[in-house]
Amino acid sequence: MKQLKMYWRRQPVEEFSLPEGFSVTQYRFPEDKERFADIWLDGKPEQDPDVFDKSITNYPDAVAERDVFFIVRGEEYVATITAIYHPAENKGYIHMVAAKTKVRGLGIGNFMNSLALKRLCEYPCEYVYLTTDDFRKPAIKSYLRAGFLPVDYDEDMPARWQALIEEFGIPQVEMLHDDTSYSRTLVAGKPV
Secondary structure, eight states: OOOEEEEEESOOOOOOOOOTTEEEEEOOSTTHHHHHHHHHHTTOTTSOTTHHIIIIITSTTOOHHHHEEEEEETTEEEEEEEEEEETTTTEEEEEEEEEOGGGTTSSHHHHHHHHHHHHHTTSOOSEEEEEEOTTOHHHHHHHHHTTOEEBOOSTTHHHHHHHHHHHHTOOEEEEEOTTSSEEEEEETTSOO
């Protein structure tokens, strides 16, 4: 099954604050590779400890010191998000978003989305994209709240998105084609 895809078309970015006791930093030190992996491995023992090199070091246009952000509580690195600009396509990409289990549900996802979108708005791109899985429901809700729209790029996408908006209690949402043009409006309770 293909991942869900979402696009964010350039618009004002809503501001969010981190909860008290949290701060943000960027990738700076060699040990940040281990911190990144530690966040990604939290609750997922099947993950590869070389996740940083495979997903950041070897990813086109990614520059760790510019693109990788961490959320820190006290001295512990607890969440990460990567914001990559692809100049050849003039688009932004939200990549490798993760939070340790113990900090999920505290509102840091909204802050991370805002942080990454503000960073990508420093470039001339008109849209930002991301991919995710259906089961990442809290993340999907935060992406929708940030203004991301579902992409209608495979035949099962409308039905999958319809089920999600109904579960989230969202009355309706626009879907976009893969070229970012309007595709359709999904309406809760209305068959696709």
